[in-house]
Ligand code: B12
């Protein structure tokens with residue numbers, strides 16, 4: 216038995232960024248639950264969850280949660296055998312690195328293990344810093360368990376698949392293979408939310424989708440069979456879609472409903488509605504149990520199987536919001552990014568959903584390195600079409616070379632990427648309304664940022680001109696704190712940010728005045 220301490224680092228974001236939210240560290244909670252199920256003792260420091268309303272600055276970014284010093288203070292001085300740090304986001308790498316360095320200085324004998332998308336994407340670069348001992352690549356549970364078992368029995372780990380580490384001054388990366396993935400996802404226990412301040416997340420009401428009640432994030436399926444060039448999923452999860460059984464997923468929903476009063480489930484899967492028999496079985500399971508809940512897919516899903524039968528059963532089971540990811544309206548771009556989708560499926564699926572009363576969102580990305588002005592114009596045309604047919608909202612990201620994606624490796628090979636702290640923090644421009652990065656030769660970042668704003672303007676102008684009542688209900692909902700759409704969630708969250716900021720300024724002014732007296 217080993218004593219393992221897991222750490223979720225603080226959140227990094229920019230105030231002008233729109234895709235933020237306070238979401239629990241699902242992956243690390245899966246690791247905690249799995250290790251615990253197999254006899255290990257697990258403790259958790261959740262830097263975001265423990266101090267959601269504490270903000271500090273790091274360069275241009277805002278850091279939300281415990282500072283590195285506060286995390287260090289919370290590490291027990293003795294009795295810890297292994298420390299694990301989760302690192303999903305590449306933009307958070309500089310903080311994870313600084314944290315790992317501090318821990319290594321103070322506790323040089325405790326092995327530090329990490330996992331997450333960023334760690335899986337660039338393991339040799341990460342290991343070269345010398346502060347992290349082992350990286351669990353891709354899906355974490357089986358590898359983490361074997362690693363902890365072997366470390367605690369002082370056994371050699373060199374032959375372990377899905378693990379990266381240093382040997383003789385050189386990084387060794389034993390890639391994970393499809394055969395190493397968990398075959399039956401029902402073996403996984405529910406994430407160990409009892410180890411983190413889960414109520415803080417639920418009460419913060421700042422999830423990924425619209426907050427329609429007491430919301431909680433879940434994962435029903437893992438992986439995606441597609442291999443889009445801008446996406447990190449193929450490297451992280453390997454191109455294979457797997458699902459938990461419908462019963463296992465709905466058992467978990469019932470568990471959180473009883474335990475935490477959750478009544479709004481946000482599935483953060485890569486593509487949840489992909490296999491028709493599974494989708495029908497999942498909805499039937501909810502219906503058979505007569506659960507009074509809502510659920511949504513804020514992270515988006517493929518659109519191929521959204522026929523009338525699927526849409527009807529989704530609606531009946533409480534699904535309220537669906538997001539599709541056309542990414543582009545240009546056939547050439549879609550082919551270059553290997554998206555393999557038919558825009559017609561998006562249009563027809565959206566029309567069906569809108570008619571049946573769902574809230575529909577479409578995700579776009581502009582500024583791929585091969586994009587031309589004409590390609591982007593075609594995307595704008597498709598955005599206008601989505602507004603015309605009645606889609607409720609869109610999200611426009613500017614292309615970002617996310618570590619783990621094929622385009623990231625391609626641009627690195629071309630010598631266009633240098634892994635500096637600035638590169639990592641600039642990744643936050645992806646959804647930052649104030650600025651962008653440009654990967655298109657001859658096009659300035661300012662122009663890309665302007666294009667994004669122009670895209671949003673066209674979509675919402677058409678949407679609200681065609682359906683003016685939506686504008687009034689959006690304003691009304693934001694001011695009353697009611698959320699049916701992501702726009703309402705973001706509006707509401709930004710109002711909250713301003714309130715917290717103003718409160719902070721008033722408090723510090725009062726403190727200064729008091730100390731001056
Ligand atoms: C939920 C989510 C969010 C949430 C926040 C999540 C969180 N906990 O903080 C919200 C909505 C806020 C969000 C926002 C953004 N997100 Co996001 N998000 C996700 C999403 C959909 C799910 C993450 C998840 O829970 N996965 C499920 C769990 C089970 O997997 P996992 O976390 O990877 O964990 C497994 C392994 O990694 C490993 N593991 C993880 N931790 C550890 C630790 C140890 C010690 C070990 C051994 C193993 C281990 O084991 C786990 C179990 O197998 C992923 C895509 C995806 N489906 O994974 C994108 C993803 C993480 N997001 C991404 C991005 C880019 C963003 C944004 C920048 C987007 C934007 N438009 O601006 C913002 C940034 C927000 C911010 N400022 O921090 C990228 C990150 C890529 C990268 N290289 O950085 C991802 C991968 C999606 C993508 N496009 O490729 N996101």
Ligand code: SF4
Pocket residue numbers: 439440441442443446447448449485486540554
């Ligand atoms: S973008 Fe979507 S469809 Fe493409 S690989 Fe990623 S998860 Fe799959």
